Amino acid sequence: MHLVDTAHLTSLLSPKSSHTASQGVLKISHPLKDISLPRVDFNSLIAEQRDKARALTRRHIPPLSLKHRLASALEGPWAPDARDLPARHEPVGAGAKVSFRDEPGSQESIHRRRMLKDSICRSERVWPLSHWTSVYEYQVMLDRLPLPLHGLTILHLSDIHFLKSVDRPWKEMSRVADFLEKGDQRIDLILLSGDVITKTPEDLCAHSLRQLKRLSEICPQAFMVHGNHDYHGHLPAIISKQLEEVGFHDINNHHIRLTIGGAPLNIFGVDDAYFGNPTPPSAVSSDETNIVLTHNLDAIRGDFPKEVDLILSGHTHWGEIKLLDGVRFMGWWGYADNLNRHTKHWDMLTDRTRSYVHPGLARYYVPFRGLRHPPGVAIHTLVAR
Numbered sequence: 161m162h163l164v165d166t167a168h169l170t171s172l173l174s175p176k177s178s179h180t181a182s183q184g185v186l187k188i189s190h191p192l193k194d195i196s197l198p199r200v201d202f203n204s205l206i207a208e209q210r211d212k213a214r215a216l217t218r219r220h221i222p223p224l225s226l227k228h229r230l231a232s233a234l235e236g237p238w239a240p241d242a243r244d245l246p247a248r249h250e251p252v253g254a255g256a257k258v259s260f261r262d263e264p265g266s267q268e269s270i271h272r273r274r275m276l277k278d279s280i281c282r283s284e285r286v287w288p289l290s291h292w293t294s295v296y297e298y299q300v301m302l303d304r305l306p307l308p309l310h311g312l313t314i315l316h317l318s319d320i321h322f323l324k325s326v327d328r329p330w331k332e333m334s335r336v337a338d339f340l341e342k343g344d345q346r347i348d349l350i351l352l353s354g355d356v357i358t359k360t361p362e363d364l365c366a367h368s369l370r371q372l373k374r375l376s377e378i379c380p381q382a383f384m385v386h387g388n389h390d391y392h393g394h395l396p397a398i399i400s401k402q403l404e405e406v407g408f409h410d411i412n413n414h415h416i417r418l419t420i421g422g423a424p425l426n427i428f429g430v431d432d433a434y435f436g437n438p439t440p441p442s443a444v445s446s447d448e449t450n451i452v453l454t455h456n457l458d459a460i461r462g463d464f465p466k467e468v469d470l471i472l473s474g475h476t477h478w479g480e481i482k483l484l485d486g487v488r489f490m491g492w493w494g495y496a497d498n499l500n501r502h503t504k505h506w507d508m509l510t511d512r513t514r515s516y517v518h519p520g521l522a523r524y525y526v527p528f529r530g531l532r533h534p535p536g537v538a539i540h541t542l543v544a545r
């Protein structure tokens with residue numbers, strides 16, 4: 161995990177930050193326009209990944225299993241073909257004890273559920289933008305949140321699944337941009353937790369990129385990590401490069417440190433659990449506010465630091481339904497190992513760590529995805545207790 165030095169960002173951000181009290185909530189606005197992050201040489205990365213992709217032949221790619229063939233039949237144009245599907249590596253820390261999990265029904269579990277109810281559920285609001293898309297608003301109470309971060313608003317995007325020849329995803333994204341441009345909702349930070357594309361980098365067409373650019377123009381502090389679908393086509397660096405050009409910065413396995421009104425805010429990007437190389441943050445300060453952005457909650461395992469306040473993830477599209485203890489609708493599908501209970505949108509993983517699993521913006525053809533709630537985007541406002 162690399163620390164991205166944003167000392168200059170600190171000096172830019174803090175003096176320009178202003179705070180106004182409104183209806184008991186402290187509002188923060190910081191009109192930062194320039195973000196200078198270490199430049200990754202995406203061109204050489206792309207060349208390297210292209211060589212690897214070319215070297216792959218059908219001979220090296222295992223045939224799709226029966227369940228994947230069934231998924232292809234059900235998901236139609238959304239399903240990747242065999243050539244674009246990377247081999248899944250062994251999960252990182254698979255053999256290690258999972259720290260973020262307690263026994264169902266245990267005292268710890270009941271205590272955390274009470275804390276969760278107390279801190280998040282009452283503040284949920286939903287804005288339907290269309291039959292396809294909603295905006296979910298939450299006020300997230302954090303125990304140790306310093307006053308300057310009170311009221312910080314995060315636009316959380318995930319699982320957009322742009323797809324070449326299908327215009328629904330970018331049209332729905334344009335509704336989100338309309339909502340934010342025309343409304344009075346202030347956004348301080350945009351975090352995108354992966355699955356930008358569906359099958360190949362060509363899914364990111366000019367229309368799709370234009371919608372993302374509209375968002376980063378509303379809030380220039382926009383960061384992203386890769387999802388499993390971003391590895392389809394074997395060229396994730398192309399996704400990063402194209403997103404960089406529209407203002408979204410790749411923080412896969414990077415640590416971003418912002419200082420707002422003198423209060424530090426750490427954002428740890430963790431790569432995808434299945435096809436990426438997820439690296440837990442090496443040094444997390446328990447005295448500071450720490451947010452982890454990752455695509456799949458399965459990346460949080462083993463000896464992952466517990467001093468995290470909020471984990472934002474996606475991947476399941478709120479499609480995973482718990483039927484019985486240990487039996488989940490998506491379990492046999494192979495989408496999630498469910499190490500950290502993906503079946504809930506909000507959960508307390510430790511006494512300190514709140515976790516949110518995003519519904520995604522895409523509505524898949526598979527009926528159980530989006531069955532319980534429409535897809536959409538989430539807006540989280542951090543609130544001090």
Ligand SMILES: [Fe+2]
Pocket residue numbers: 319321355387389475476477520
């Ligand atoms: Fe997804």
Ligand SMILES: [Fe+2]
Pocket residue numbers: 355387388389455474475476
């Ligand atoms: Fe995914």
